[in-house]
Structure formats: structure tokens, C-alpha cells
């Protein structure tokens with residue numbers, strides 16, 4: 001009986017701790033401006049002395065400038081780096097797309113993303129969990145805002161004939177970025193037969209997909 005109760009308490013604590021770690025932890029102070037020179041290793045970045053903090057630690061300039069899209073994807077991104085955002089649970093970036101440029105299939109394991117279209121027309125979409133694997137997509141235009149739920153694989157693709165750009169926000173200071181196609185270019189390599197089984201194709205196709 002006592003062991004039953006312990007089991008119930010243990011499961012309850014496990015649920016509570018899962019809830020507590022479902023997003024970035026809440027701040028315990030007004031701010032914790034990241035101190036890049038600190039050698040302390042914690043979950044996040046250590047704070048600099050608040051007395052040494054000035055407005056520049058909360059400022060980023062230049063997000064109006066398009067990023068370079070002259071690459072095979074036709075896609076460029078600029079992540080806003082603001083030390084004053086440390087521990088505050090959000091992040092921001094700009095993405096630019098040449099015509100037919102794509103932010104390829106990827107996921108942010110730690111954040112929901114919300115994208116605002118500044119210009120252009122983009123086909124955007126994400127895929128729900130197994131076993132449904134439902135593909136949810138939309139063509140979005142200037143002024144439209146689209147959500148990519150936390151952890152789901154998604155993409156943005158410029159379907160217009162002119163450049164497109166977006167501002168994206170994240171519900172974590174460090175969303176993480178996992179690109180699906182990088183499975184074929186890991187270091188060291190995932191063995192061919194494992195990828196062939198996973199994608200149910202011949203190993204020769206896996207060799208073609210390697211960078």
C-alpha cells in the first residue's frame with residue numbers, strides 16, 4: 001500500500017517537473033544580461049553585474065537590412081543577438097528568400113515560432129506527429145502571421161517572382177535548429193543501411209543524398 005502511494009507521489013512529481021520544464025524557466029530578477037566572458041557553465045548564460053548594464057545591452061540594430069540569399073537554398077537568416085534577452089524566454093530573427101528560395105524542412109526543438117511576412121508570397125507548412133502526419137500549409141502574403149507549433153517539422157518557400165522576407169519570433173531564448181536533410185551529412189555518418197531502412201529505399205539512393 002505504502003509503495004502504491006509512493007508511486008503515485010513519484011508520478012505526480014514527474015508531471016510537475018515536466019510542466020516546469022515545458023518552456024524556458026521564468027526569470028527570478030528584472031534581467032540577467034548575458035556575460036559572455038564568464039567561464040561559469042549553467043543552463044543558460046550567467047548574468048553580468050546589473051550595475052554595469054546600459055541600454056546598449058538591450059539593443060540590436062540593422063534588422064531592416066536584407067540578408068544574403070546567394071546560396072543554393074536561396075535563403076538567408078539573421079538571428080538577433082541581444083545579451084539582455086538572456087533568461088527572458090524569447091528570440092527573434094529575420095529570414096530572406098530569393099524567388100524559389102526555401103528555409104528547408106527543419107524543427108526548433110525548444111520553441112514555438114511565429115512568422116510575420118514583411119514582403120512577398122510564401123508557401124509555409126508543418127507536419128503533425130505520427131501516426132497522423134498531417135501536412136498543414138498555407139500561402140501567406142505581406143502582413144500575414146503564421147504559427148509553427150513547438151518541435152514540429154516545418155518550412156517556408158518563396159512561391160513569388162520577387163524576394164520575400166519574414167520576421168520570426170520564438171518562445172525560447174535558444175530555440176535550437178535541426179535540419180532534416182542534415183541526417184545525410186552527420187559527423188560521423190549514420191550508416192547507409194540505417195538510413196536506407198528508415199527511408200525504405202536502396203542504399204545507392206542514400207549515397208546520392210549525401211552532401
Ligand SMILES: *[C@@H]1O[C@H](CO)[C@@H](O)[C@H](O)[C@H]1NC(C)=O
Pocket residue numbers: 068069070071
Ligand atoms: C553574398 O554571398 C555570396 C556567396 O557567399 C558572395 O559571393 C556575395 O559577395 C555576397 N553578396 C553580398 C552583397 O555580400
